[in-house]
Amino acid sequence: METQYKLTYFNGRGLAEPIRLLFAYAKVEYEDVRIEKPQWPSMKPTTPFGKLPILEFDGKKVGQSVAICRYLGKKWNLTGKDDWDSLQCDVLVDTLGDLKQQVGQYRMEQDPAIKEEKKQNLIKETIPFYLQKLEQIVKENDDYLVGGQLTWADFQYAASLENFELIFGKEALDQYPHLKALKERVFELPGIKEWVAKRPVTEF
Known part of the structure; x- marks a missing residue:
């Protein structure tokens, strides 16, 4: 059944x-x-x-x-080729969770002055720190996150990158072409x- x-x-x-x-x-x-x-x-x-x-x-x-x-x-069968790939999926999804937590703190902030301060910190420091590293990982993995093939981690990132563009503007991913292409590739499946x-x- x-x-x-x-x-x-x-x-x-x-x-x-x-x-x-x-x-x-x-x-x-x-x-x-x-x-x-x-x-x-x-x-x-x-x-x-x-x-x-x-x-x-x-x-x-x-x-x-x-x-x-x-x-x-x-x-x-979306966990990669072996246990190492599976571990990398977990690592990258947990890393995404760390970034999302900081973005969430900014979005939930009620004080306008503090919220703007958090936004600037995100744009100038936090987001570039994470996305530059992730951009390189996707570039080195044949435009996927893990092992040069589609994994469940790619679905997590595609959904989050869509929200990222919603929050910070469509141009927010322009300087991260491999991440942007990953999101678009998943949505074209x-x-x-x-x-x-x-x-x-x-x-x-």
């Missing part, structure tokens, strides 16, 4: 989008459940650790978006291109 998947998240791309990209690429059907903010307080206690997204299948329910992507990546064309239009 074919596994039935149910993905629950807010009505946005956010943490769930890399998972949706993986489903689209694998051409695996799933139930894409999107909840509105007023529904969340009553739903929160029913989740494993009070967070979304949640993936349900075979009577089981799991959280943690990166762990879900890793699981699907293993299932669909069969299945994903069709998903992007039909997915709900949301703010984030």
